[in-house]
Amino acid sequence: MAAPTPRSTELDPTYNARHLLVLEGLEAVRKRPGMYIGSTDSRGLMHCLWEIIDNAVDEALAGHGDRIDVVLHKDGSVEVKDRARGIPVDIEPKTKLSGVEVVFTKLHAGGKFGGGSYNASGGLHGVGASVVNALSARLDVEVDRGGTVWTTSFRRGVAGEFDGEGAVAGFTPAKGLRKAGRARKGVTGTRIRYWADRQIFTRDAAFNYDELVTRARQTSFLVPGLELVIRDERGDEVTEESFKHDGGISEFCEFLATDQKVTEVIRLTGTGNFTETVPMLDDAGHMTPTDVERDLEVDIAVRWGDGYETEVRSFVNIVATPKGGTHVAGFERALSKSFTNALDGTRLLKSGEEIIKDDVLEGLTSVVTVRLAEPQFDGQTKEVLGTPAASRIVAKVVQKELEAFLTSTKREHKAQARAVLEKVVAASRTRVAARQHRELQRRKTALESSALPAKLADCRS
Template sequence: MTTRTAKKSTSAASEYSARHLQVLEGLEAVRKRPGMYVGSTDSRGLMHCLWEIIDNAVDEALAGVCDRVEITLHQDGSVEVGDNGRGIPVDVEPRTGLTGVEVVFTKLHAGGKFGGGSYAASGGLHGVGASVVNALSSRLDCEVDRGGKVYRMSFRRGEPGQFDDPRSGPGPESEFTPFVKGSELEVVGKAKRGVTGSRVRYWADPQIFLKGAQFDYDGLVRRVRQTSFLVPGLTLVIRDERRLPGTPGEDGPHEEVFQHDGGISEFTTFLASDPPVTDVWRLQGEASFTETVPVLDDKGHMVSREVERTCGVDVALRWGNGYDTHVRSFVNIIDTPKGGTHVSGFEQALMKVFRKQLETNARRLKVGNDKVEKDDILAGLTAVVTVRLAEPQFEGQTKEVLGTSAVRGIVSKVVETELTQRLTSTKRDDKAAATQLLEKVVAEMKTRISARLHKETQRRKTALESSSLPGKLKDCRSTDPDRTELFIVEGDSALGTAKDARSSDFQALLPIRGKILNVQKASVGDMLKNAECAAIIQVVGAGSGRSFDLDLARYGKVILMTDADVDGAHIRTLLLTLFFRYMRPLVEAGRVFAAVPPLHRIETVASGRKKGDLIYTYSEAEMRRTVADLTKKGRSIKQPMQRYKGLGEMDAHQLAETTMDPEQRTLRRVTMADAEAAERVFDLLMGSDVAPRKDFLISSADQLERERIDA
């Protein structure tokens, strides 16, 4: 057996020779391995192609020669990107003998961003963006306005040629004639004097991209809005002509225009969702560094040379009273979602500055011997970190991580210098904000330490050893989180009824007195000082904020059981605000519910042998329908009907039957499909800014049903 295997291996080795190697020329490599260049062949890859063309247009704006970019999603599935920049060069490139348009769209690693002086800083770096899009398109048309003429060139799957389009319009199915002897950049019209720019329209190749892949309108809006913040003064227009269901343009062509002159300061304000502790602070600076790069000499040979680069740093940041962190980082205009050396330098500077400031003010802030950690500083931080430099080094064509090592030290130095000036400023407003910020960081540090100690000492208490839990908690016997339920009950009167109605084996009760603190407005410290909030967090047993650990939650379900009136709805909203703000993973996991107690109890009169029935209804409309049906059937109803104003008005068996018994009750699961939308709603309804809430109430007043008001 050993001999046979050895022979087989020897044979396989001898058969593998140079003739088995494949050399892919030009754009063949892109079509063979598209994932290497655009990440995937689904909608994400489709959008990546669009970003490549948009970023080329925006690079013109970064160079100061373009102020408008238009993106059109056509009904036939194609997309067009136009700009009023300088226009793609139309003259002949000497080394290849091809026009600039053909070089850009057919040659990998070719373009104006390799240090030729055309762009000081740009998003395009590898010279493959436009050519990759061309290779992955069944058709691409490029028009250039330059020198008073309109030039045009078309490609089919990367090959230049001419399409014979019908009167109905252009498309990839039109008859195509490739250029045989030489390519031709056709002049198709005249451009107005002084008008320059480029327009690129392409049809993604169905042979490459999956059948269900399509352009994501919402994703496009997010990216374009982001770009408008990063390039102040640039106007970006999105026009959707597809009429797709579920999009803003389903009823007809839809257009949105984005322009933000406030830059990343405005971007930071847009991203922030919590009430501010500080204003938006802008930290700016630049420094030079040298790096060894290969460059072309006069003879066209690659040689290594020391090149001096300038790195510009621009950071906008503010702290809010929440604990979530939003740090967005960019190199030129390219989003780097996975960070890189610029983010490392930013975080390094934050640690250094805050540790020094807390050490200096240790006695006043009562820091003690505890050490601040990165998460304590990042809590509530919203920041946009941008760097501008020529030819940054990225990890891969998708450009998600910056690798230029010198940037770390430059960003760290700029942030350290500028932020220290802010925190040590003698101006009244800056001084007050700095004090409030340092107090917040210390509070976060102490909360983290307390949570860790609590986690280390915590163990599931039984009814006999629950001394560390609030005395008003009526715990259950089971210790299995998959079975147990915690009912948060409004008031002691409801607690008495619920105690008799529950199954003590797996249902625990925690009463609260009236309306708890509105934590959307309050600070972390105030929340922890509030007896009701502290009791809820302690009973749930999984910590709060950043330290919340879903696996430590003592109950599988948390059920908010409040009265079926306006006050009950308000208390439920306050409780949901607490869970959303400080125990969000519990909501995201679908483990928070609202009980649905009935509003009415209808008892029918017994007639003959037929016994009287008990019917519970949960709304005025349902009650009216039920009464009408019973009257229609000739059934009499005992008067007066019982209208429950509160849970305490029910008997224990009624509460168990309608609201607590898993076999018969109805629960509403609290879900959070869109965290950003939920954040905006909570901030509108529960935040400290009164004016937007007043406007919302006034604008929604006509939707109010007067009959639903308890008066």
């Protein structure tokens, strides 16, 4: 029997235009989903849900809507309902599509690019809803607007109509919105239900109820007056929880703290502005670098306790930034400087002693929030704020407000300020003593391990 011919492992030496692949519209999302949602496991599945929820929260931030419902259905789908203005249903002039179709089928399209609809928002890249649509086997939208209920559906990003329930129902492509009935007078809002595409997501990817509840609670603190209702219908028994907090980040700070308080919650608030150069379309359709004036609002809650752990939560327009960014860098820099300046006028710190950031962070619980239009994030997952000016503005606000508290002569502030200054000085001395102890142990270990002559053995101690 003749030996099999070995397969050639050589690459095609030619390289020309026919080797190039052009991905149109939402094809790029399905081809490389990790670029948009980070991964295709449970983490990516939850990220898609955050995108839809954050759009509803942005409406509440803009003053529209006071309730958001999230329902995890038995069939694996998830539904998000709000009572806001409703996605626009009129025709967008450039694409000749309805506002709903633009939002769900066009990347980098939406109302958060400086059009005046949102002063501050969690979504800014204009890819959230369209990415979720592209990665869904089925997505249904209902919009109450202008006294009419408008509806449409999508299959993997393509608009059309299903002939039954669920993601496996028959589908006919079709453009445009359909009238589904009349909305009650004065009622507006949006309902989105989608089935994640199992061709994209891993088999074990699932919505995490506990993570969803934690995020809902967090958001209710960040947007006072907004009610978020989470309902899980997947198990034998239906589970439902509701969150609404009018106390804002002060209440959030108290919720996060686990130790006995040394100070009450202190609010550090202020604003700043900066100039940012951004490319903008001119009348001829060309991108021109343009200087734009931006406002940045700073609102921070801090509280010191008698514990040793540090808890710092940071947010930009209600979007959590777990890996920090320029706003957190400015906050931490100002903390050290404020305490150093405040201690200069006291006798608490002896000559030669100094405090560092870790001394101030010990026992600190804080919630750092900033609001600005079109923030710069590192990537679509928005875990790190990159806007350079945020560091300077946050540091300035924190230093001014915190120093005023630490040096206040008001009775209600003076005792707390003294207590936290003493705590920070004590932390500094403990740190120095611990370092000296380690150095002594290191030297002792080095001597004991060295080979000394017998007549010098007694000199080791």
